[in-house]
Amino acid sequence: MSEIALSVNNLVVEFPTDSGPLRAVDRVSFELERGTIMGLIGESGCGKSTVAFALLNSVPTPGQIVSGQVDYPGVGDLLKMSDEAQRLFRWQHVAVVFQASQNTLNPLRRIDEQIRELATAHRMRDPKALLERADSLCRRLRLDSRRVLHAYPHQLSGGMKQRVGIMLALLLQPDILVFDEPTTALDGLSQESVLQIIREIHDEEGLTGIFITHDLGIVSEVADTVAVMYAGRMVERASSHTIFSGPKHPYSQALMNALPRLSGDPHLARGLRGSPPKVIGDQFKCLFRDRCEYRMEVCDQSEPQLIQVAGEDAQVACFLHGKEVERVSV
Amino acid sequence: MNTLRRFGVALIMIWMVVTLTFFMIRLMPGNPIFDAYQTLLQQGVPSQQALVQIHILYDVYPNQSVVVQYLLYMWHLLHGNFGTSVVYTGRPVLPIILAAAPWTLLLVSIGLTISFFIGLLLGVLIALHRNTWFDNLMSQLASIFHGIPNYITGFVFLYFFTVILNWFPFGNIYNPAIHPGFSYGFVASVAYHSVLPIAAYVFGAFGTWTLSTKSAAMAVLGDDFTMADRIRGLTSEQQLEHLVHNSVLPLFTGFVLSLGIMFGGAVFIEETFSIPGLGYLVATSTAQRDYPVMQGVFLVLAGAVIVANFLADTLYSRIDPRIRV
DSSP states (O other): OOOEEEEEEEEEEEEEETTEEEEEEEEEEEEEETTOEEEEEOSTTSSHHHHHHHHTTOOOTTOEEEEEEEEETTTEEGGGSOHHHHHHHHHHTEEEEOTTGGGSSOTTSOHHHHHHHHHHHTTOSOHHHHHHHHHHHHHHTTOOHHHHHTSOGGGSOHHHHHHHHHHHHHHTOOSEEEEESTTTTSOHHHHHHHHHHHHHHHHHHOOOEEEEESOHHHHHHHOSEEEEEETTEEEEEEEHHHHHHOOOSHHHHHHHHTSOOSSSOGGGOOOOOSOOOOOBSOOOSOTTGGGOTTOOGGGGTSOOOOEEOTTSSEEEOOHHHHHHHHHHHO | OHHHHHHHHHHHHHHHHHHHHHHHHHHSSOOHHHHHHHHHHHTTOOHHHHHHHHHHHHSSOTTSOHHHHHHHHHHHHHTTOOOBOTTTTTOBHHHHHHHHHHHHHHHHHHHHHHHHHHHHHHHHHHHHTTTSHHHHHHHHHHHHHHHSOHHHHHHHHHIIIIIISOOSOOSSSSOTTSOOSSOHHHHHHHHHHHHHHHHHHHHHHHHHHHHHHHHHHHHHHTSHHHHHHHHTTOOHHHHHHHHHHHHHHHHHHHHHHHHHHHHHHTHHHHHHTTOOSHHHHHHHHHHTTOHHHHHHHHHHHHHHHHHHHHHHHHHHHHHOTTOOO
């Protein structure tokens, strides 16, 4: 039986703007099964990272979680916990591999000092044990631990810093790992080695995690399930196999079409014009309609909701498929 | 090697300052030695005898060429001889400067340190409470005080606290009735006399430090590691420590440089409160065209800036691991 490690329910995150609250994340719900990695994809500004921050109740100010639950079975709703309990929850239960790990280390502290700080912050009596764990993790991540642990961040290369970021994320043995575009800022070679490390750990220990990226190639390599976000909404959710063999939502299709194929004519790749809208207030229309080639009348009249696609392990928020469902149910 | 090179550059700069000072103060209208010579002539002293008298009094000949005077001055300077005062006849310049320097050092170092820490505290607090009433109020206040020159603050304080309220003494840095020395009475008297000038200095300088700290701290708050620290579950104390440490670094150079610059910047405060420090000496010797004293004081002031520069460069590389020179 699969066990649920995280269940997000109707999460809404807003950022105040002069023209009203901007909905960065709108009624997003999903569940994460233990031992699986969920790929979270979408263009920049779709709310992927905001979702990740919300999982730790750390949405950058002035953003605010307006409603919803972030429930960790066995722990409870994070949003209802005390500040101190939330602080201890962070990194012990959910850790993050950041997009720009380059800059997520305090430039004035050596790596081992930062590990000691983590030990103090998380009330560990024996910082030495943590340093020993860091040492063995380093070796596993193919880092020269003696050099790296005594180094200042600026003395490490980008790829090394990203591996240090992974080491720090694994340090407290969290239940869930969030990878926030961990390979975006790296060169191709470092990207591949970071991915290989993540795959290795996933194969050996069965990581539970969320992998945020806009690189579909990477998602297909590491993710078990995929969720597609558009303008703060989740528009499609399916197993990795299902979505890559036949994306349902026109936006998912456009994302896949934009990807040049290794085999076949690279010119077949088609870019998607325009950019996602900034959403302020309630919407009563499909937010993708302006960029959609299947635009219908109904798209201007109401907003499609995420619904189960009949007979498939997939959910999609699009009227194209809603009709199918209706037809089936009639 | 690098330190050695910088040390060489510092020496060359001091030489240039000495040379420029020497010639520039001689371009100022008014020449005390020539005046004294003229006076002697008017009193009927024969010109030859007048020259000899001037030489005995001031150790220069009024008709000596400037270049020869410069070479003589440099020669003496290299032997640690700053010359003798023209106004306080026969008194060597060096002891005059050494007697004045401690007062300036006292005021500047205490004033600068207090204003720096007030600015650091306020700046960090403002950055942590962006767009609140505290930010609005304190940022405005800091800008206003940043804009008011310290001699104005000095005058206001002087008038209010000595003339109207009569809380603090006026003038000098200690009660002349007390014999100088490391006695309780003397130290207390100096402390009592220093309150107003230091306060004037602090009010003139804390705004600048507040604004610089605020912008430095806001930059650090926007850094990725600040966000990461929070997500890693570091305690508020640890996060604050990271914030302060990273915000102080960009201010450090300014702090050390200010120590140097403020030797001369205290001129107005020392004049306002009649404190016999270096700034006061600058003002009086310039007014009286006391060339040797002027040269000596300017040398010390410029030297302080150059030394502070040198210190800032050298020390910074020790406190910031990213910069190892």
